[in-house]
Amino acid sequence: MPSVPLLLAGAGHAHLVTLQRWRAQGYRAPAGSCLINPTAQAWYSGMLPGLLAGRWQAEQCCVELAPLCAAVGVSLQLGEITQLDANTQQVQLADQSRLRWQWLSLGVGGTPQAPVDNDHSIALLPAKPFAGLYQQCRAWQQQDAPQRLAVIGGGAAAVELALALARLLPATQLSLFSAGPLLAALPARATNLVRPLLRQRGISYHEGVTVTAIQSGQLWQDSQAISAADAALLASGNMAPRWLAESAITCDATGAVRIQPNLQSSSHPQVFATGDCASLPDCPHNGVQAVRQGAVLAENLSQVLSGGQATRPFKPSRHSLALLATADEQAIAIRNGLALRSRLALMLKDRLDNGFIRTLRGD
Ligand SMILES: Cc1cc2nc3c(=O)[nH]c(=O)nc-3n(C[C@H](O)[C@H](O)[C@H](O)COP(=O)(O)OP(=O)(O)OC[C@H]3O[C@@H](n4cnc5c(N)ncnc54)[C@H](O)[C@@H]3O)c2cc1C
Incomplete structure (x- = not known):
């Protein structure tokens, strides 16, 4: 059975940021590392309501994974994980193929x-x-x-x-x-x-x-x-994929992996988890937190891959700005108990969303 040094499971937001950070730093993942995701593109949720409301084209709201992976020596494998055994360090995919991993990072999100x-x-x-x-x-x-x-x-x-x-x-x-x-x-x-x-x-x-x-x-x-x-x-x-709770990893009631502040599983140190499939006290499930976890994950994964410890903690942001699209020329900006609907809020949202996509594309 093939074995990989690092398996990135799912193109969740934190994995996208990790790949982008590694590319910016010139870091190369150990040979054989791979990302498994069902599709060749990753969608950015923040722009989806705008896409449905006719403000964006589909290609403006997603990122091609192949160039992002290739830039850091990670191979992209299209597939869906259907089983995980954390004790024997294996995953099984929908096509019945199996893969062994030394380090696993989970960014598979959740579904309603x-x-x-x-x-x-x-x-x-x-x-x-x-x-x-x-x-x-x-x-x-x-x-x-x-x-x-x-x-x-x-x-x-x-x-x-x-x-x-x-x-x-x-x-x-x-x-x-x-x-x-x-x-x-x-x-x-x-x-x-x-x-x-x-x-x-x-x-x-x-x-x-x-x-x-x-x-x-x-x-x-x-x-x-x-x-x-x-x-x-x-x-x-939202519930995390059922196979996580069946994997021997400690999960919460929604099936999300219980993690420590350094994003490592609290039961299986060879496993990291981020975004909606991870459970950390005081950390809500949203794209903003997942994106912020990406920078911490990039650093901690590169540390463990070179034989060190994952030392950087993630601190959930308590007062981050939320921008809610209202399917017109305005958005609602929400922060510190205040909320204001304005054109300026939409301009800011568009700037942040487009900036995120551009950074991932390396434009
Ligand atoms: C319509 C909508 C709008 C939103 N807008 C915002 C917003 O403006 N701001 C905000 O902060 N949050 C927003 N959210 C919440 C946000 O989308 C999620 O919190 C965020 O997507 C979490 O990202 P993630 O990284 O955990 O996973 P996801 O973004 O869900 O990515 C998971 C990835 O894993 C892949 N995957 C899933 N299962 C498997 C499997 N079995 N094997 C391999 N790969 C798999 C998926 O294909 C996907 O690529 C919105 C959510 C929705 C539904």
């Missing part, structure tokens, strides 16, 4: 889960993987758009997607179902800006509603039918 009680009477579209979301929404734009589309989720991604889809599919009746208050993780001022915006765009929203079942073309909360829908977009309740 459908309610377990589901008779498949409503077409379900998960917000991830992004390529699937984009293709389905474009197909709906061209023909057979659902008359009634439910967005399940009430966080920033769900709100951004609902606003973008209201632009993309103007004839579709959109409803948003949020288990708690809308944007519960953000300051109340942001929620107060978003509620009237949703109303203006004809999107009905329902707070404190947990969709527990899909039966007979209806969304249900426990034994109560809440709403009929033709399709539902899943934009909440």
Whole structure:
């Protein structure tokens, strides 16, 4: 069985930053190192709502992995990991091939889960993987758009997607179902800006509603039918891939790998994890944290690959700026309990998003 010194699993945000940092430093990964990802491109989530709202072209929102990998001596293998055994240090891919690794870095993200009680009477579209979301929404734009589309989720991604889809599919009746208050993780001022915006765009929203079942073309909360829908977009309740929890690595309740501040697994030191598939106290799951972890990962991986210790700790940012796209000429900037909707916020968001993509491309 082939063995590799370093296996990067998934082109998550932190892996992209790691590769970009190594390229900038002229660092070469040990011969044989590889990145496994199902697709040859990595999508940047921050630009996806803008893509759906018609502000970007698809090629502006993703990065080709091959040149980024080649620049640091990492080979790109297209494939999907389906099993991991952390004790024997092996992965198995969907094509049944196996690979042994000496060091493993996990950046495979998470995907929203459908309610377990589901008779498949409503077409379900998960917000991830992004390529699937984009293709389905474009197909709906061209023909057979659902008359009634439910967005399940009430966080920033769900709100951004609902606003973008209201632009993309103007004839579709959109409803948003949020288990708690809308944007519960953000300051109340942001929620107060978003509620009237949703109303203006004809999107009905329902707070404190947990969709527990899909039966007979209806969304249900426990034994109560809440709403009929033709399709539902899943934009909440991310779970890490099931094979992580089955791998012998210590995981939390969402299946994310419990890590130490240096991003090393708390149970298996040969394993690192970042982004949505990693669990670190006080570190929310979002792209900003994953990107910031990338710089720390780059340093710690190069240290262990040269026989040293992973010494650099990651400190989650508590007051990072959030920029929420509103599918028009403005965005909402949120920081330190304040929220402001303006054109300037959109200009800043575009600048940061485009800058991130350009840095990864090496432009
Ligand atoms: C619509 C939307 C908009 C968002 N906007 C923002 C935003 O503006 N700002 C922000 O901070 N956060 C945003 N988020 C949240 C953000 O997308 C996630 O927190 C972020 O993507 C986490 O990145 P990650 O690195 O963990 O994984 P991901 O970006 O999900 O990448 C995981 C990678 O692993 C690959 N992979 C998955 N399974 C396997 C497997 N079995 N084998 C091999 N490879 C695999 C995937 O193909 C993918 O390339 C948004 C989310 C959504 C849904």
